[in-house]
Amino acid sequence: MLRNDADSWGAPAKLFHWVMAALILAQIALGVMAASWRVSPTKIELFFWHKSTGVLILTLVALRLLWRLANPPPELPSGIAAWERAAARLSHLLLYALMIALPVTGWIVNSASNVPFRIFWLIPLPAIVAPDEPTADLAALVHGGLAALLALALVAHIGAALRHHFVKRNTVLIRMLPGTWRTP
């Protein structure tokens, strides 16, 4: 069960989904704490973990998209209205766009503020823009706005999954759970 098929997700797709779900939730918490913490060694530590996790997420989303291109997702079950299909498509597109845009804008903040940084103390992160305070401030603003948008998109995503399960009583949520779930 590596590859996706018409009505189930393969193991790699599930692993990508849940590992990234955990990382993204941790990442939002780290980001909010880092940004609001008073200037202290703890703040620097929080940013260090936030940045390292962000690069990890960006790497994972690139691999995940490659995997998804080679493995079309299972189809939505019958009984889903056209607007629901459109909403699902749009919200997934938005989630992927944010999984890329958030790390990239964070990377711009880090480059423009010129803070030296090595990912998990190992790999130096190259600068993608020149050091410049106004650029750093603007990118930080955009980064924060996108994070708020991500929080909303996640609420919609989780809400929709629960609606599939409890209201529409279909397999959409169940089939993303780890392990093998027999589809009726």
Place this chain on the structure above:
Amino acid sequence: MKEIAGLLGLCGLLAFGLCPVQAADWKMDPAGSKLEFVATFEKTAAPGVFKEFDARLRFDPDKPAGGGLDVIVKVTSADMNIADANKEIRGKDWFDYAAFPQAEFRSTELRRIEGNRYVARGTLVLKGVKQPIEVPFSWTASADGAVMEGELLLSRGAFGIGLGEWAATNVIGADVKVKFKVKLRKAG
């Protein structure tokens, strides 16, 4: 050469006491000189510079004993090219610009290690703390003067740089590398 010959001639004419055998005096050329410090953030180098400093030297490379080196650093000219860090380092926990705008190093103990490598032993006064330190340097003479270059490691804690919670060294490292390149011209 003519000038030196003339000077020697003059000395020969004058009483010896008026013209003591003294090493040449050197003044710094700020344009060709640089004083850097490299701190570490999360085990990653975080470089900065002191834009303003001055060095004066009494030094004869062939006879370093009897020479002297005075360096004055305008600590308030520190620049790490990181807006937040530049704001932070001016405060009491770090350099404390208001109370200690200047650092000084004075040495009257210069000696050769080998070849063009020397060491100046002296006292560094930084943030009001006096510490004996050794500053190793190389000496390269050129047509229009000389260049002294070197680096040393200082422990920021010894000078109270990074107080309170900043004294911990896991996030901001204990050692700071100081690198200098000083271009000198013969004074006078």
